[in-house]
Amino acid sequence: MMEAPDDSPLEPELLDAARSWREPPPAPRDEMWREIGRRRTARRLRRPDWRKLGWPLGIAALIALGIGLGRWSAPGGRVVPLPVPTVAVQPAPDNNSITAVANEHLSRTEAFLTEFRAAAHSAQVPDHFAATSRDLLLETRLLMDAPSLQDARVRSLLQDLEVILVQIAQLHNDNRPDDVEIITNGLKQRDVLPRLRTTIPVGADARHSRGES
Amino acid sequence: MTDQELIARVLDGDAAAERALYEAHVDRVYRMAWRLTGDAHLAEDCTQDTFVRAFERLAGFRGESSLSTWLCAIAHSMALNALRKTKRFRERETDLELVPDVATPGRKSEPDLKERMGQALDRLAPGYRSVFVMHDLEGYTHEEIGVALGIETGTSKAQLSRARARLREMLAAHAGDWQ
Numbered sequence: 286m287m288e289a290p291d292d293s294p295l296e297p298e299l300l301d302a303a304r305s306w307r308e309p310p311p312a313p314r315d316e317m318w319r320e321i322g323r324r325r326t327a328r329r330l331r332r333p334d335w336r337k338l339g340w341p342l343g344i345a346a347l348i349a350l351g352i353g354l355g356r357w358s359a360p361g362g363r364v365v366p367l368p369v370p371t372v373a374v375q376p377a378p379d380n381n382s383i384t385a386v387a388n389e390h391l392s393r394t395e396a397f398l399t400e401f402r403a404a405a406h407s408a409q410v411p412d413h414f415a416a417t418s419r420d421l422l423l424e425t426r427l428l429m430d431a432p433s434l435q436d437a438r439v440r441s442l443l444q445d446l447e448v449i450l451v452q453i454a455q456l457h458n459d460n461r462p463d464d465v466e467i468i469t470n471g472l473k474q475r476d477v478l479p480r481l482r483t484t485i486p487v488g489a490d491a492r493h494s495r496g497e498s
Numbered sequence: 499m500t501d502q503e504l505i506a507r508v509l510d511g512d513a514a515a516e517r518a519l520y521e522a523h524v525d526r527v528y529r530m531a532w533r534l535t536g537d538a539h540l541a542e543d544c545t546q547d548t549f550v551r552a553f554e555r556l557a558g559f560r561g562e563s564s565l566s567t568w569l570c571a572i573a574h575s576m577a578l579n580a581l582r583k584t585k586r587f588r589e590r591e592t593d594l595e596l597v598p599d600v601a602t603p604g605r606k607s608e609p610d611l612k613e614r615m616g617q618a619l620d621r622l623a624p625g626y627r628s629v630f631v632m633h634d635l636e637g638y639t640h641e642e643i644g645v646a647l648g649i650e651t652g653t654s655k656a657q658l659s660r661a662r663a664r665l666r667e668m669l670a671a672h673a674g675d676w677q
Contacts, residue, residue, distance in 0.1 A: 292655070292659065293662075294634075294662075295634060295662050295665065295666075296666075298611065299611075299615060299665065299666070299669065300634060302611045302612045302614075302615035302616075303615050303619065303630075303634065303635060303665075304635055305612050305615075305616075306533075306612070306615060306616045306619050306635075307532060307533050307536045307616075307619075309528060309529045309532035309533065309541070310532075310538075312524055312525050312528035312529075312545070313542065314520075314521070314524055316542075317524065317528075317542055317545055317546050317549075318517065318520055318524075320542075320546050321520070321546050321549045321550055321553075324546060324547075324550045325550055325553060325554075328550065328554075389511065392511055393511050393512075393513045394513075396511065396512060396513070397513050397514070400514065413514060413517060413518075416517060417513050417514050417517055420513065420517070421513060
């Protein structure tokens, strides 16, 4: 017969001693968040677009299977020397995936800057804007460093975004109205939001780039 | 804002909501990762990978458990994988039956109860340790532990009971300190 589990809690002295075992220090929240952003962007940039690779890979696999079956079923199992067609499977240009990542990033940045502009009218810009700006800045710079991103319009936009995001990231708790005004003026002068909206294709929001319809 | 509202905003691509979700859960995830790995670098690595994975899979989160429990399940799996990778898992996975009493007499300097408890916990079988850490140290319920570890609630209760019993056994020689 199975023994019923003893539900009695651990003695207070033992529990107290156990609590001090591997007592975690405070979580390094900002450092970890920056690293999470870096890892997510790196994964998005690395991830191949299987939908685009699917057809060429499928066709190549079928041809290879056909050749294999042909050779195997040749009379006497002898390998009949046939000219082997060379199938050059061109990987889908990386531009497709990088464009999708860039569009997602621009879409998020556009939402962020719109929210920032609205908050700028209030007396105090909330703290979280600086933190979010740092995350977006990291992604902006990763995209700027991606050689496969060749669209000159997007590159120019990213450069302007970098300047704006740096300014927002440097806002402190005691941000002065002057600082905020400089940023909103920069947004206006560089025509950032209208350019963002015309660059992002219709429907190319975060959901689109995740492959949802 | 509820978890469901937060998730909906994250899925809409709201960067601020992503940060808010992270802020709401990071401490709990990090604490568990730290307790399970006992290593600053591994704990950070597990926490980061937990959130990377969670954001990637958030669209598939059905809400059958709480978001916190779901994150905890990912974190637990990440922590065990990390330990396996670093081979520390094997070193610590000592068969409990073969473990000598951590309170072996005759040492030059006798460690205090906290040290003895630390040694006992290090030697506890990983399954027992996970349940003990989650329930007694981090305050998870048996239902949450069941979901996170993929075990029945009753199994969680039984493992906790056995974990406590093992700890008492290993510290029996110094019962005067705690009885």
